[in-house]
Amino acid sequence: MFKIQRYDTEQESRQETGNELLTKINERVQLKRKRTKRAKIEQATEQIENSKEKEHEPQDREKNKKKEKNEQSISLQKLNKNEQDIKDIKKLPEESNLQLYLDKNSEENNVLHAFPEFEKSEQTQQEIATTKLLGIPNWLVHPIIIDPEFTQPIDHFSLGLSAQLIKRCKTLGIHECFAVQAAVIPILTRFKSLSEVHTSPGDICVSAPTGSGKTLAYVLPIIEILSNRIVTRLRALVVLPTRDLVNQVKEIFEIFCKGTSLKVGTVTGQQAFIHEQEQLVGNFQDNLSGGISKVDILIATPGRLIEHISTTKNFTLQHLRFLVIDEADRLLNQSYQDWLTHILRPIQLGISNQIKKEHFGIKFDSFETPISDAVSSIVLENFISVPKTDISEPKISMIQKLLFSATLTRNPAKISSLRLVNPQYISVQIFETNENEANQIKYTLPSSLKEFMIVTTSSMKPLVVLNLLHNLNISSALCFTKSVDSAHRLSKLIQLFEELYQQRNNSHSLIAVAEYSSDLSLEKRKTILKKFKRGEIKLLISSDLIARGIDLDLVDTVINYDVPVYMKKYVHRVGRTARAGRKGYAYSLIESQEANHFKDMLVKAGHWNKIENIKINSTTLEPLKETYKESLNALKDYMTNLRSSVAKYQKNISDSMEIITSQD
Numbered sequence: 057m058f059k060i061q062r063y064d065t066e067q068e069s070r071q072e073t074g075n076e077l078l079t080k081i082n083e084r085v086q087l088k089r090k091r092t093k094r095a096k097i098e099q100a101t102e103q104i105e106n107s108k109e110k111e112h113e114p115q116d117r118e119k120n121k122k123k124e125k126n127e128q129s130i131s132l133q134k135l136n137k138n139e140q141d142i143k144d145i146k147k148l149p150e151e152s153n154l155q156l157y158l159d160k161n162s163e164e165n166n167v168l169h170a171f172p173e174f175e176k177s178e179q180t181q182q183e184i185a186t187t188k189l190l191g192i193p194n195w196l197v198h199p200i201i202i203d204p205e206f207t208q209p210i211d212h213f214s215l216g217l218s219a220q221l222i223k224r225c226k227t228l229g230i231h232e233c234f235a236v237q238a239a240v241i242p243i244l245t246r247f248k249s250l251s252e253v254h255t256s257p258g259d260i261c262v263s264a265p266t267g268s269g270k271t272l273a274y275v276l277p278i279i280e281i282l283s284n285r286i287v288t289r290l291r292a293l294v295v296l297p298t299r300d301l302v303n304q305v306k307e308i309f310e311i312f313c314k315g316t317s318l319k320v321g322t323v324t325g326q327q328a329f330i331h332e333q334e335q336l337v338g339n340f341q342d343n344l345s346g347g348i349s350k351v352d353i354l355i356a357t358p359g360r361l362i363e364h365i366s367t368t369k370n371f372t373l374q375h376l377r378f379l380v381i382d383e384a385d386r387l388l389n390q391s392y393q394d395w396l397t398h399i400l401r402p403i404q405l406g407i408s409n410q411i412k413k414e415h416f417g418i419k420f421d422s423f424e425t426p427i428s429d430a431v432s433s434i435v436l437e438n439f440i441s442v443p444k445t446d447i448s449e450p451k452i453s454m455i456q457k458l459l460f461s462a463t464l465t466r467n468p469a470k471i472s473s474l475r476l477v478n479p480q481y482i483s484v485q486i487f488e489t490n491e492n493e494a495n496q497i498k499y500t501l502p503s504s505l506k507e508f509m510i511v512t513t514s515s516m517k518p519l520v521v522l523n524l525l526h527n528l529n530i531s532s533a534l535c536f537t538k539s540v541d542s543a544h545r546l547s548k549l550i551q552l553f554e555e556l557y558q559q560r561n562n563s564h565s566l567i568a569v570a571e572y573s574s575d576l577s578l579e580k581r582k583t584i585l586k587k588f589k590r591g592e593i594k595l596l597i598s599s600d601l602i603a604r605g606i607d608l609d610l611v612d613t614v615i616n617y618d619v620p621v622y623m624k625k626y627v628h629r630v631g632r633t634a635r636a637g638r639k640g641y642a643y644s645l646i647e648s649q650e651a652n653h654f655k656d657m658l659v660k661a662g663h664w665n666k667i668e669n670i671k672i673n674s675t676t677l678e679p680l681k682e683t684y685k686e687s688l689n690a691l692k693d694y695m696t697n698l699r700s701s702v703a704k705y706q707k708n709i710s711d712s713m714e715i716i717t718s719q720d
């Protein structure tokens with residue numbers, strides 16, 4: 057049994073040894089490439105400026121509005137029948153992401169259609185020496201850079217998707233591939249057949265902004281390749297850090313698997329272990345040769361997965377074709393004891409001679425031949441002397457490891473623990489035209505995101521949140537606090553405020569608020585999310601439970617009630633809005649003593665100039681103040697009652713314990 061530790065996400069950034077130096081080198085290399093493109097970007101910007109001027113004509117403005125609405129409606133969430141247009145927040149300034157624009161019809165982008173090829177820039181001797189010294193592999197210094205604006209029609213031949221899957225995508229409202237999908241899918245669909253991989257397919261590390269469509273970048277090619285399989289075996293394993301994310305990704309796989317015979321399973325610890333074993337292998341009593349699987353695709357949290365690897369009879373990874381590590385930086389952050397080694401050990405065939413047959417759940421008879429044919433060719437090749445002919449090719453490991461993150465680590469030690477084979481690094485990021493910025497940028501955030509900071513005091517923060525809720529056209533917001541307790545207090549306070557405010561102003565419709573925390577049962581959390589998706593809850597207050605990966609397409613605003621201490625956390629939190637090209641707004645409430653740190657963090661990340669410092673107009677606060685005072689008093693009463701009922705409950709328990717002990 058393995059000990060499962062809670063994540064310490066605060067540690068994420070501490071361990072990035074040599075990262076800053078690498079970033080500088082990396083960005084210098086990229087800058088060299090970009091210089092040649094600058095002329096084109098400037099030209100494109102000029103075109104946009106021209107068209108922007110034209111936009112002032114009312115007719116064109118109307119057209120643009122329609123176009124934007126069309127773009128917004130292209131979203132997978134239509135499947136969930138949440139066809140809800142995101143309303144513009146009229147009171148906020150329009151964004152100007154013009155410099156990011158690349159003319160989609162330009163010659164250059166036509167060349168990028170099939171698969172992007174980029175010239176490798178030269179490094180100085182000093183850069184080469186430094187990267188070697190840090191142990192940073194060359195491929196990590198030379199990412200393939202894809203412009204976030206780049207798209208590809210879903211039926212483009214380069215993607216290699218079958219007519220059936222294309223049809224399914226179109227039915228679900230997917231007509232174009234986003235940049236990350238256009239880059240990753242062709243690499244994965246290159247080897248169509250499951251049995252005839254004669255050269256290592258090569259591993260992939262992908263860094264792309266939040267909401268840029270990383271999930272479909274692996275879901276579509278995995279389904280494409282596995283739908284040709286004849287026998288069900290475990291061929292794709294997706295590892296994710298939380299149960300909520302496992303459930304989300306499972307739903308997506310199931311939606312796109314419809315019409316195929318592929319089976320998708322999950323192991324998260326949500327259900328009894330025995331129930332999961334039933335789902336996974338069916339027979340976990342007998343020792344079956346070569347193992348067995350009831351699912352083609354398994355989505356798992358790491359803790360539960362390693363329990364199955366070590367405990368569930370007949371569970372085998374020998375047929376694995378894809379190992380996906382989503383939210384890779386968080387998973388690589390050594391949060392679980394050595395989980396990666398437990399997964400990698402059984403699949404490192406041909407690399408280590410220490411591996412034993414037992415690792416694969418394989419039984420051999422006395423003649424050293426496998427009892428059944430359910431043993432992969434790579435296992436046969438490694439453990440049995442299969443007679444070779446001049447046409448037989450050496451079988452090599454077919455496993456392709458795919459790492460995805462919006463904030464991918466570049467820590468060489470973490471990367472090397474993955475034992476990647478012929479890796480490629482794909483980075484979806486913008487071309488910075490400003491030289492200084494290009495030298496600093498570390499994280500790419502969605503270009504449709506507008507970020508604001510409000511410097512305030514701790515006691516004013518709830519009032520600022522209420523002000524945002526009441527005075528902006530927010531339709532759906534996520535608010536992040538530093539702890540579960542803080543989320544609980546804030547949600548109770550806002551609920552009390554809303555009730556009192558409604559009593560005072562009869563016309564006011566109550567703003568529905570809910571808390572989303574790990575203290576709630578999974579069922580309760582599901583219900584809350586459903587209500588939030590339906591728009592029945594307008595503000596969801598949470599600690600960092602839903603800061604990563606969760607895809608709620610109607611969120612138009614993120615509020616950092618307690619400001620995050622690390623940039624990665626900031627990127628993931630604000631990335632819950634402005635997804636799939638939609639507009640989004642992020643507000644960070646900064647207490648004055650936090651201001652310096654916050655500024656430093658953003659400056660280091662080259663992000664300081666992206667965030668606008670705004671002040672709350674005191675006249676907008678005035679109408680809320682009286683009710684706010686009352687709700688603070690009501691909260692005090694609520695907390696006092698809560699404490700006394702907890703004390704009573706504890707006393708009852710200890711009294712009962714005393715009675716039981718005295719009876720003994």
Ligand SMILES: Nc1ncnc2c1ncn2[C@@H]1O[C@H](COP(=O)(O)OP(=O)(O)OP(=O)(O)O)[C@@H](O)[C@H]1O
Binds near residue numbers: 131132229230271605
């Ligand atoms: N090609 C596409 N066309 C339209 N919508 C898409 C497409 N690809 C993805 N989407 C939608 O974009 C949204 C974001 O996708 P996804 O959740 O995969 O982002 P992500 O990059 O994994 O984000 P994060 O880093 O926050 O986890 C989803 O609602 C998804 O349905």
